[in-house]
Amino acid sequence: MTPMDLRGVRVFPGFLDRAAQERMLEDVRAVARAAPVFHPVTPSGRKMSVRMTSAGQFGWVTDRKGYRYEPRHPDGQPWPAIPASIREVWDAVSGWDGAPECCLVNFYGESAKMGMHQDKDEADFAAPVVSISLGDDALFRVGGTERKGSTESVWLKSGDVVVMGGAVRLCYHGVDRIRFGTSTLLKDCGRINLTLRVVT
Numbered sequence: 001m002t003p004m005d006l007r008g009v010r011v012f013p014g015f016l017d018r019a020a021q022e023r024m025l026e027d028v029r030a031v032a033r034a035a036p037v038f039h040p041v042t043p044s045g046r047k048m049s050v051r052m053t054s055a056g057q058f059g060w061v062t063d064r065k066g067y068r069y070e071p072r073h074p075d076g077q078p079w080p081a082i083p084a085s086i087r088e089v090w091d092a093v094s095g096w097d098g099a100p101e102c103c104l105v106n107f108y109g110e111s112a113k114m115g116m117h118q119d120k121d122e123a124d125f126a127a128p129v130v131s132i133s134l135g136d137d138a139l140f141r142v143g144g145t146e147r148k149g150s151t152e153s154v155w156l157k158s159g160d161v162v163v164m165g166g167a168v169r170l171c172y173h174g175v176d177r178i179r180f181g182t183s184t185l186l187k188d189c190g191r192i193n194l195t196l197r198v199v200t
């Protein structure tokens with residue numbers, strides 16, 4: 001499949017068909033049963049609009065102590081393993097000869113969004129970031145590696161896969177909003193984004 005180019009970010013529209021999305025959703029539900037989703041707080045004390053959990057050796061967390069990776073869920077349990085259905089996407093598109101160490105799971109409700117940011121809590125930026133969209137459409141915005149400057153956006157749909165690697169590994173990106181109810185994948189609507197990263 002030839003990706004679309006969004007300022008160097010590669011977008012694979014419709015990478016997962018409906019059946020693959022449904023299988024992955026079941027796997028995400030199992031992750032959320034083992035590692036319940038929580039409502040994170042930024043270091044400055046603001047509640048994020050997304051709810052999150054993780055799978056893998058490390059989970060990404062944020063609270064008053066800062067943004068970081070932790071080997072355990074806030075409840076003290078290790079994170080569940082990254083499901084094979086998700087790992088297979090990494091193997092297919094990352095071009096990286098190693099495993100992802102974190103699968104961050106973000107749940108977007110009707111008014112959730114994600115401000116422009118860089119993924120930079122990892123020890124090394126050589127490996128790409130791979131992200132998978134499930135559920136409602138999301139307006140995904142991409143800029144350059146500086147906070148200032150122009151941006152471009154694309155509506156991501158359920159089953160789309162995005163790869164940020166190489167020169168754009170540290171590009172600013174975010175989600176302006178979702179279009180609630182545009183997908184029938186999730187029973188109660190909303191969106192799930194899965195972000196795969198090498199952490200150490």
Ligand code: SIN
Pocket residue numbers: 106114131138140173174175193195
């Ligand atoms: C993120 O950058 O953390 C999320 C991106 C997305 O939801 O598509």
Ligand code: MN
Pocket residue numbers: 117118119173
């Ligand atoms: Mn990000």
